[in-house]
Amino acid sequence: MNLILVLITTSVLAQGPDGADLFQRDCASCHAAPTADSRAPNREALRLRTPESIVNALGDGVMRVQGEKLSDPERRAIAEFLTGRPVGDSTTAVNAGLCASQTPMSNPAAGQHWNGWGPDVTNTRSQPAPQAGLTAAQVPNLKLKWAFGIPGATQARSQPAVAGGRIFLGSEPGTVFALDARTGCTYWTFRAQAGVRTAISIGPYKNARGASGYAVYFADGKANAYAVDATTGRQIWVRKVDEHPAARATGAPILHAGRLYVPLSGVSEETSAAKPDYQCCTFRGSVTALDANTGDIVWKAYTVPEPKPRGKSTTGAQLWGPAGAAVWSSPTIDTKRGAIYVATGNSYADPPQPTSDAVVAFDLKTGKMLWSSQVTPKDVWILGCGGRGQAPNPNCPEEVGPDFDFSASPILTKLPNGRDIIVVPQKSGVAYGLDPDKKGEQVWQYRAGRGSAIGGVWGSAVDAQQAYIWEFDTNRSFETINGVAAKGGSFDGPGVVVVGGMLYATSGNGGLVGRPGNVLLAFGVD
Numbered sequence: 001m002n003l004i005l006v007l008i009t010t011s012v013l014a015q016g017p018d019g020a021d022l023f024q025r026d027c028a029s030c031h032a033a034p035t036a037d038s039r040a041p042n043r044e045a046l047r048l049r050t051p052e053s054i055v056n057a058l059g060d061g062v063m064r065v066q067g068e069k070l071s072d073p074e075r076r077a078i079a080e081f082l083t084g085r086p087v088g089d090s091t092t093a094v095n096a097g098l099c100a101s102q103t104p105m106s107n108p109a110a111g112q113h114w115n116g117w118g119p120d121v122t123n124t125r126s127q128p129a130p131q132a133g134l135t136a137a138q139v140p141n142l143k144l145k146w147a148f149g150i151p152g153a154t155q156a157r158s159q160p161a162v163a164g165g166r167i168f169l170g171s172e173p174g175t176v177f178a179l180d181a182r183t184g185c186t187y188w189t190f191r192a193q194a195g196v197r198t199a200i201s202i203g204p205y206k207n208a209r210g211a212s213g214y215a216v217y218f219a220d221g222k223a224n225a226y227a228v229d230a231t232t233g234r235q236i237w238v239r240k241v242d243e244h245p246a247a248r249a250t251g252a253p254i255l256h257a258g259r260l261y262v263p264l265s266g267v268s269e270e271t272s273a274a275k276p277d278y279q280c281c282t283f284r285g286s287v288t289a290l291d292a293n294t295g296d297i298v299w300k301a302y303t304v305p306e307p308k309p310r311g312k313s314t315t316g317a318q319l320w321g322p323a324g325a326a327v328w329s330s331p332t333i334d335t336k337r338g339a340i341y342v343a344t345g346n347s348y349a350d351p352p353q354p355t356s357d358a359v360v361a362f363d364l365k366t367g368k369m370l371w372s373s374q375v376t377p378k379d380v381w382i383l384g385c386g387g388r389g390q391a392p393n394p395n396c397p398e399e400v401g402p403d404f405d406f407s408a409s410p411i412l413t414k415l416p417n418g419r420d421i422i423v424v425p426q427k428s429g430v431a432y433g434l435d436p437d438k439k440g441e442q443v444w445q446y447r448a449g450r451g452s453a454i455g456g457v458w459g460s461a462v463d464a465q466q467a468y469i470w471e472f473d474t475n476r477s478f479e480t481i482n483g484v485a486a487k488g489g490s491f492d493g494p495g496v497v498v499v500g501g502m503l504y505a506t507s508g509n510g511g512l513v514g515r516p517g518n519v520l521l522a523f524g525v526d
Helices: 002-014 019-026 043-047 051-060 072-083 136-141 267-272
Strands: 143-149 161-163 166-169 175-180 186-191 201-206 212-219 224-229 235-240 254-256 259-264 286-291 297-302 308-312 318-321 332-334 339-343 347-349 358-363 369-374 411-414 420-425 430-435 441-447 497-499 502-507 519-524
Touching: 019 072, 043 072, 051 072, 161 201, 161 497, 175 212, 201 254, 224 259, 254 332, 318 347, 332 411
Parallel strands: none
Antiparallel strands: 143 519, 161 166, 166 175, 175 186, 201 212, 212 224, 224 235, 254 259, 259 286, 286 297, 308 318, 332 339, 339 358, 358 369, 411 420, 420 430, 430 441, 497 502, 502 519
């Protein structure tokens, strides 16, 4: 009898967690009708993702706070239930497309390059003609030269950097790729501790032992910043920039004069705050200056003051504030004024702050806040406030804001008369011109569209006259240089990268909204 009982127990345990039950218990309140939040992907949208992307989201991605109480087998069970595919099915190692030889990397500052979020530290994203190697007249003749499939991804939101004859690209699963800029063959890969959404910068380094070379700099979804040898893919250093569980890097770090400036956002706290018992909220947006050679912290600056207790919610949970004002995008360097500019997001908790939905200037050397220019006051928002059919959320602010934060970088540029101006578009559909010599005083505003709380304006660019092209349908499957099944989808990330007579674009966004995809496309003119 005892033997029979043991066998039965073992059989039951071997079945593992029930993904359907776990989804109903922990996920359905936001992702299943009729109570689904309009910003959370529904079951049909989740089915289009890879199981690995869902595991990543619950483990160290946007849903990691919700996934903390789940074991690894439970996260896998939910992912396999939603997608109908086993974890590992999308990340089978592929050895196709490797470079036949390791050619030396040339000086990234010489020759044609696109280094970081933009080709310069002012984030105009305007490529000079000698660097672009592509004229407006040639654009209609662009043809797809090759496609690179990103394994295990449903989002392709990391902007490629091109320098020294190589492409450096991060990915949703956390793999960083070094590719040949002309052929797309793979030189090396590096595995970060979490997903890499940021663009990558390349620059020189020298360690304490005297070794020197070129490094690629980036940050991941667990608020880690990295320096990796650009030739070999060997890690030089890694630095945890923030200990808050919601902290993650979405905006690209910017490299300047031996320092790496790392911005941080906190998207998972906005979603965690939908839980009635969550102690809302404690995340603060920030930018941290690191020594590029060592990873040592030079200074760290926050966008809002330290949160303090502000009473209890109706469920008895401790409430905190202020919070939020995340920095979603790459900072902008103003060498003339010795300043670094960041654009901030909405507040997560009362009391409202004058630094949310704003452009904030910090001293480049010390991190001291110089000024803040807010365009949308009192924009306090978290998930679960005001959705149709939702139960009241005790963490909601007194006045729910529109969630019209900035997701784009401030652009420092010049008017035709030589006057400096900061141009920045907002999710509201309005673009602003601000005066850097008058503490961000508003010069003009222009409504480009109706705006959307879910919309993102990531790839804006300017020239000497205007703030902003050839069309290609990426909503299909592609044959890839590395043998990975790949398809294009929605765009919700960087604009295109133009350098050396080539145009590079990533396609795919299986996020809150949008169509999944996992491809890097390279175009050129015959």
